[in-house]
Amino acid sequence: MPKDLNAVKIGRSRKRVGAVTKESKPYHHGALREELIRAAVEIVEEAGPDGFSLRAAARRAGVSAAAPAHHFGDVRGLLTAVATVGFREFADELEAVSDRQATVIAVARVYLRFAQKRPGMFRLMWRTSAFHLTDEGLYQAGLRAFRVLDQAVRGKATSELVGDLSLAPTIAAWSMMHGFSALAIDQAFFADDPAELAQLEVLLDAVFSNLDIAKKAASPAPTRKR
Amino acid sequence: MPKDLNAVKIGRSRKRVGAVTKESKPYHHGALREELIRAAVEIVEEAGPDGFSLRAAARRAGVSAAAPAHHFGDVRGLLTAVATVGFREFADELEAVSDRQATVIAVARVYLRFAQKRPGMFRLMWRTSAFHLTDEGLYQAGLRAFRVLDQAVRGKATSELVGDLSLAPTIAAWSMMHGFSALAIDQAFFADDPAELAQLEVLLDAVFSNLDIAKKAASPAPTRKR
DNA sequence: GTTACGGTCTTAACAGTGTTAAGATTGAGC
DNA sequence: GCTCAATCTTAACACTGTTAAGACCGTAAC
Numbered sequence: 339m340p341k342d343l344n345a346v347k348i349g350r351s352r353k354r355v356g357a358v359t360k361e362s363k364p365y366h367h368g369a370l371r372e373e374l375i376r377a378a379v380e381i382v383e384e385a386g387p388d389g390f391s392l393r394a395a396a397r398r399a400g401v402s403a404a405a406p407a408h409h410f411g412d413v414r415g416l417l418t419a420v421a422t423v424g425f426r427e428f429a430d431e432l433e434a435v436s437d438r439q440a441t442v443i444a445v446a447r448v449y450l451r452f453a454q455k456r457p458g459m460f461r462l463m464w465r466t467s468a469f470h471l472t473d474e475g476l477y478q479a480g481l482r483a484f485r486v487l488d489q490a491v492r493g494k495a496t497s498e499l500v501g502d503l504s505l506a507p508t509i510a511a512w513s514m515m516h517g518f519s520a521l522a523i524d525q526a527f528f529a530d531d532p533a534e535l536a537q538l539e540v541l542l543d544a545v546f547s548n549l550d551i552a553k554k555a556a557s558p559a560p561t562r563k564r
Numbered sequence: 565m566p567k568d569l570n571a572v573k574i575g576r577s578r579k580r581v582g583a584v585t586k587e588s589k590p591y592h593h594g595a596l597r598e599e600l601i602r603a604a605v606e607i608v609e610e611a612g613p614d615g616f617s618l619r620a621a622a623r624r625a626g627v628s629a630a631a632p633a634h635h636f637g638d639v640r641g642l643l644t645a646v647a648t649v650g651f652r653e654f655a656d657e658l659e660a661v662s663d664r665q666a667t668v669i670a671v672a673r674v675y676l677r678f679a680q681k682r683p684g685m686f687r688l689m690w691r692t693s694a695f696h697l698t699d700e701g702l703y704q705a706g707l708r709a710f711r712v713l714d715q716a717v718r719g720k721a722t723s724e725l726v727g728d729l730s731l732a733p734t735i736a737a738w739s740m741m742h743g744f745s746a747l748a749i750d751q752a753f754f755a756d757d758p759a760e761l762a763q764l765e766v767l768l769d770a771v772f773s774n775l776d777i778a779k780k781a782a783s784p785a786p787t788r789k790r
Numbered sequence: 791g792t793t794a795c796g797g798t799c800t801t802a803a804c805a806g807t808g809t810t811a812a813g814a815t816t817g818a819g820c
Numbered sequence: 821g822c823t824c825a826a827t828c829t830t831a832a833c834a835c836t837g838t839t840a841a842g843a844c845c846g847t848a849a850c
Contacts, residue, residue, distance in 0.1 A: 370798080388693060392837060402800050404839080409798090413837065466750045467614060506770035509744070509753065513771060514736065517743025524692045527735065544732035545739060548776045596827080618808060628829050630810080635827090639808065 371409045373399045378420045379459070386458035387465050392416065417462065418469035418476060424459045425479035428452055432486040442552045443543065445490045446515040450542055453519035454535065460523065464516075487512055491551050507551050514549055518542060597635045599625045601645045605685070608646055612684035613691050618642065643688065644695035644702060650685045651705035654678055658712040668778045669769065671716045672741040676768055679745035680761065686749065690742075713738055717777050733777050740775055744768060 377398035381390050392413045393403045410416040435448045453460040462468060469476070485495035491508040521527060522538055546552040603624035607616050618639045619629045636642040661674045679686040688694060695702070711721040717734040747753060748764055772778040 386693065391835085393835080403837080404801080405799055407838070464746070464750055467612065471751060503767065503770055506767065507774055509767065510740065510771040510774035513743035513747060514740045515743070516747060517739035517741070518735070520690070520746060521739060521742055524690055525697060526692075541729065541732065541735065544729055545736040548733055548736035550774045550776065617806085619806080629808085630830080631828055633809070 370399065370401060370405060374401075374406055374409065374416060375419045375423065378416050379423055382417075382420055382462050383456055383458045387417070387462040387468055389458075390417070390462075414469050418473050420459075421463050421469045422473065422476045422479055424456075424463045425476060425483060428463070429479055429482035429486065432483050436486045436490060440490050442487075442490050442511050442549070443546050445487055446511070446518075446542060446546055446552075447539065449515040450519045450522065450538065453523050454538070457523045460519070464520070484508075484512070511549060511551055514546065515542075518545055596625065596627060596631060600627075600632055600635065600642060601649065604642050604646045605649055608643075608688050609682060609684045613643070613688040613694055615684075616643070616688075640695050644699050646685075647689050647695045648699065648702045648705055650682075650689045651702060651709060654689070655705055655708035655712065658709050662712045662716060666716050668713075668716050668737050668775070669772050671713055672737070672744075672768060672772055672778075673765065675741040676745045676748065676764065679749050680764070683749045686745070690746070710734075710738070737775060737777055740772065741768075744771055 374395055378390065378395040381394055381398065392406055395416065396403050396406055399405075406413075406416055410419065431448050431452060432445060435444050438444075488495045488505070488508045491511050492504075496502070496505065527534070527538070527541070600621055604616065604621040607620055607624065618632055621642065622629050622632055625631075632639075632642055636645065657674050657678060658671060661670050664670075707724075714721045714731070714734045717737050718730075722728070722731065753760070753764070753767070
């Protein structure tokens, strides 16, 4: 096996943990977990959850097909990490707009825009059978997003997501913006209208004018705990 | 090949188109298209769109893996037929409740109940990348369902689904019930509440009390064209 | 400084998937 | 009775996720 020996020589001579040159291929990647997540996020954004495959992610990261198993167990483990990334960035965008304008309609616009710009990620985030829904990091990221919405609707944010009827107004707004966004990227509206993207925001505003809460004045900017 | 000859003999002797006994296995199925759809519907109901496979449907129908290709082209063709069945039965239920009580909240309850009782079918119906969205039968069935909703909200029904802002109230109600149902079966509410199913209808009512249109009095029962 | 250990990754194999080409079967029309 | 076209099977292809066995190699113990 001269090929293997050669690869080992090269790997050993250049190997430095955390500082590996691109052309060398050391046996140990060093930061494979992060790179696999990065590769998986890319694929999900490009091709959606259905176009994703564990082997394709491994190929993009430059490792064998069996490599991901050690870090994530199975494909659901990796997709859990991907969905967590998605929810974190989702919460980031919601918090960003909330700092400027804490209204329901402003939150709804961000919600829709996220779904429009990153439909693959958006679809994965709500395909709860594709990852581990009980993951703690995932739950925390989702809760962060929900708190922004709850703040915009009720003027205060819950500490936990429990079956409380006082959350009904928030869930009403959530259902409306989620349903609208999901239906929009699934081509339910404007079956053959090309100028769809621009019209959707106009339609969103018209839709939310039918929601009681959206008509209220904007609540004062909250002091959010990070 | 004595096995084949035997099978042929039996098949030939008992063969009658449209009246084939269960134990005989004639080369030509006779009604394979319908049986494949039936088998595929079963699998989707049991395991959802992700648990579905073309080969499993073929096995359940008792034919080879390549048999479906002739009738449906590819897997998306078969799933188009399945989704069409789903939308037809969905429209049936909506029309049934509409004949008794043509209110938005009544429609919303049927919407939620369909998603709860048949989550696999519901998920397929809105996974528009899994089938041919442009299929005519599918579109007509979807339009039938939309008309019921439009009638309940505006008191009249559109002939076509176009980008018309006058449809905003209907789309508002649609978005809300769709988002609520989708989030509900995706475990977004009551993360760990066991008595979830019963509570969901209560929550649904509370949620829809935030919608302008839902507060109006019920419109008179429409005379629907079939 | 050598050695043993354990985490990391590869190779190889397995059963399963959708799709396709080539061929077998057979009902129906001439 | 023959031919034809529709229907279905067999076989193969490339792909998938998962697993077991083993190769590599940093690190910690001695």
